[in-house]
Amino acid sequence: MxxxxxxxxxxxxxxxxxxxxxxxxxxxxAGVEPLKPVDLADGPFALHPVGLLLxxxxxxxxxxxxxxxxEAAVGLAVVGVAVMMPALASGAHVPDVVALxxxxxxxxxxxAAAAVARSWTGQVGRRGLLLLAAALALAxxxxxxxxxxxxxxxxxxxxxxxxxxxxxxxxxxxxVLGVCAVLATASGVAALAAMGPFAPPRIVWVAAVTAVVVFxxxxxxxxxxxxxxxxxxxxxxxxxxxxxxxxVSSYQVRRVRAVVxxxxxxxxxxxxxxxxGRVLLSVHALVxxxxxxxxxxxxxVPEPTGTTLxxxxxxxxxxxxxxxxxxxxxxxxxxxxxRPEEKWALEAARLRAVxxxxxxxxxxxxxRIVAAADREQLRLExxxxxxxxxxxxxxxxxxxxxxERLGEASDATIRAAEADVRQALSGLRQVARDDLSETLxxxxxxxxxxxxxxxxxxxTELTVSLARDDLPPSVQRAVAEAVAVCLANTDAHADARRAxxxxxxxxxEVLVAVGDDGRGGAQPGPGLTLLSDRVxxxxxxxxxxxxxxxxxxxxVRLPCA
Amino acid sequence: xxxVIADDVVIVRTGVGQLLASAGVDVxxxxxxxxxxxxxxxxxxxxxxxxxxRMPPTHKDEGLVAxxxxxxxxxxxxxxxxxxxxxxxxxxxxxxxxxGGLGYLLKxxxxxxxxxxxxLDRVAAGECVIDAAxxxxxxxxxxSNSPLARLTPRERQTLQLIAEGRSNASIAHRLDISxxxxxxxxxSVFRKLExxxxxxxxxxxxxxxxxxxx
Numbered sequence: 001m002x003x004x005x006x007x008x009x010x011x012x013x014x015x016x017x018x019x020x021x022x023x024x025x026x027x028x029x030a031g032v033e034p035l036k037p038v039d040l041a042d043g044p045f046a047l048h049p050v051g052l053l054l055x056x057x058x059x060x061x062x063x064x065x066x067x068x069x070x071e072a073a074v075g076l077a078v079v080g081v082a083v084m085m086p087a088l089a090s091g092a093h094v095p096d097v098v099a100l101x102x103x104x105x106x107x108x109x110x111x112a113a114a115a116v117a118r119s120w121t122g123q124v125g126r127r128g129l130l131l132l133a134a135a136l137a138l139a140x141x142x143x144x145x146x147x148x149x150x151x152x153x154x155x156x157x158x159x160x161x162x163x164x165x166x167x168x169x170x171x172x173x174x175x176v177l178g179v180c181a182v183l184a185t186a187s188g189v190a191a192l193a194a195m196g197p198f199a200p201p202r203i204v205w206v207a208a209v210t211a212v213v214v215f216x217x218x219x220x221x222x223x224x225x226x227x228x229x230x231x232x233x234x235x236x237x238x239x240x241x242x243x244x245x246x247x248v249s250s251y252q253v254r255r256v257r258a259v260v261x262x263x264x265x266x267x268x269x270x271x272x273x274x275x276x277g278r279v280l281l282s283v284h285a286l287v288x289x290x291x292x293x294x295x296x297x298x299x300x301v302p303e304p305t306g307t308t309l310x311x312x313x314x315x316x317x318x319x320x321x322x323x324x325x326x327x328x329x330x331x332x333x334x335x336x337x338x339r340p341e342e343k344w345a346l347e348a349a350r351l352r353a354v355x356x357x358x359x360x361x362x363x364x365x366x367x368r369i370v371a372a373a374d375r376e377q378l379r380l381e382x383x384x385x386x387x388x389x390x391x392x393x394x395x396x397x398x399x400x401x402x403x404e405r406l407g408e409a410s411d412a413t414i415r416a417a418e419a420d421v422r423q424a425l426s427g428l429r430q431v432a433r434d435d436l437s438e439t440l441x442x443x444x445x446x447x448x449x450x451x452x453x454x455x456x457x458x459x460t461e462l463t464v465s466l467a468r469d470d471l472p473p474s475v476q477r478a479v480a481e482a483v484a485v486c487l488a489n490t491d492a493h494a495d496a497r498r499a500x501x502x503x504x505x506x507x508x509e510v511l512v513a514v515g516d517d518g519r520g521g522a523q524p525g526p527g528l529t530l531l532s533d534r535v536x537x538x539x540x541x542x543x544x545x546x547x548x549x550x551x552x553x554x555x556v557r558l559p560c561a
Numbered sequence: 562x563x564x565v566i567a568d569d570v571v572i573v574r575t576g577v578g579q580l581l582a583s584a585g586v587d588v589x590x591x592x593x594x595x596x597x598x599x600x601x602x603x604x605x606x607x608x609x610x611x612x613x614x615r616m617p618p619t620h621k622d623e624g625l626v627a628x629x630x631x632x633x634x635x636x637x638x639x640x641x642x643x644x645x646x647x648x649x650x651x652x653x654x655x656x657x658x659x660x661g662g663l664g665y666l667l668k669x670x671x672x673x674x675x676x677x678x679x680x681l682d683r684v685a686a687g688e689c690v691i692d693a694a695x696x697x698x699x700x701x702x703x704x705s706n707s708p709l710a711r712l713t714p715r716e717r718q719t720l721q722l723i724a725e726g727r728s729n730a731s732i733a734h735r736l737d738i739s740x741x742x743x744x745x746x747x748x749s750v751f752r753k754l755e756x757x758x759x760x761x762x763x764x765x766x767x768x769x770x771x772x773x774x775x
Contacts, residue, residue: 382620385615385620385645386570386615386620389645389668390570390572390573391572392669393570393573393576393668393669393671393672394570394572394573394576396669396672397573397576397577397579397580397671397672398576399672400580400672400673400674401576401579401580401583404580404583404584404674405583418672421672422669422672425669425672426669429645429647429667439650441621442621442622443650447650450650451650454649454650455698
């Protein structure tokens, strides 16, 4: 979270600075010399059309930024007011002391106003204040440097002497302003240094670079050819470029913010298309430990093609979240545009995806274990039926032949051996459970369930309603096991007069209910526990309802979509 | 009587062959799988084919399929199916359409020459034979709406023995009663199962079917 917090603060502070620079450059370009007396009879707003254009741009920018960066919008508005201060100070009826106060205090009024704005948005921390100081120090530095046009009037000799203030005998106003400028610069640099490394969003860079270029061009023009229209034209062009750049960047910020807002909203409503679908393709989460990327449903995803944006998790896990973006232009600044509450929405989605991914993996392995157990049981049954049983049959046959040959002389030992082998055969049939998987494979679920019901000694009513025959084998097996285990329990423990089995399919699920009117009070034994495991592995649910004296009902729900 | 044996385990089929030979049955051929069996039956036209249910390649119900094919193509050859399973389902599947000339025994019965030869005689005579254990299992189940529920315990025992393919004399011996009593018990069973006075053999087969269908 700190990273985003810092960048948001930096963004807003930088927006203030840039807008201020823009405003002043614009004023200068408009030919309004802030500290020259202006005839107030023309009214304080009798500005050059470019100045008006700038004001309009400022208002528009405030409006654009208002819903997404309220602090930046307020900052810009404050800048607008501050820009007017020097103009007011130059009014003919303004006393010198007030004029100097307006001029000198104007820039420093910015911190106060912006601090109010920022505390109003409730986001001022220690770091935030440092950033604010940096921004506003830069702002006042800019006012001084730009206000006095240091390239034409480096020591403020032409403007400052016109202003008389108390104590000017000790320190010339130009010296005071110079010291202020140096102090402001120093505090700005110190504050920036205290912030540590940060990545300002693109809008800051665009605006700052444009501003510097414009300012440098205008200054160079002034320096090389003073009092020519070249400087004037270059300034005006520069201002237009700057306003345009700021506007485009603001619009970009707003669009990216809209994407993030939609993303946060969509995350709160699972199943919806993410971020409007066209911009944000998908959100992936990294499952820690095994390094798999999963989508929001926990399904493993391959390495995506296209632009991806990797974010840190809110708990500090680096690069734990990945946004796949269809439009690279909107990917820029996306990470910075995520506000704290949205970051938490993303975190909730990440945790959900990770836990689903883990659950899937666990169910997968549970399924593999159950399937391995089934395979092993089948193998054992087959080995017993096709191997041991055949050998025993062969042995019994040989014994019979021996007995026949000996006729009356046959030994009691042979007869005893024969009896032993028959008993072994009968015992073997008990051990190697006949049929379930065989019937299931050979004849399908319905036949297997019917067979189980037939073999049940309690009178059992069977209802089967399956829309299709191609249920997944694991689901068929689970249904057959459920019926077999429950009816075996009914036979063995319930002391029931009648039982019922209901298997039906509804909306992608198979519902199995096995009940009896027996004594109830059943506790899950090994059979039901294994059944519950089997059902859990398939993502289904298992419930046992068995009040003492009230019969027993087992319900199993299995997804089979 | 001429018999062929189909079982994929050599030691079992040769053993059964010897056993039957010593009991005076003429074993005219042995087969290790369903295809061999069908060829053998076509060549030798035996009275009875003894078929193990589990045969290659899948060891599931190849024998059952072969048994049906034999009944379809060679009506003169009766089939005695041997099964590892106590479940009545295979028997029901096999016998429900045309039970005459068909038998269904548990595999281990082949070790008892007397039972085996008896069953061979019965199926060769066009009757239907079901393993005693399976018949017992079917009859043990109570179905209140079945005609079987109307039978007295004695009649039930009689029906069980009929289904196992036993003759009246054998039943009389088993139940320790006179053959006349057996006859009257049979008549009573047939009446309660609403079986018309057809020739005796057919009624016996129909009685077995009644057990299978419940």
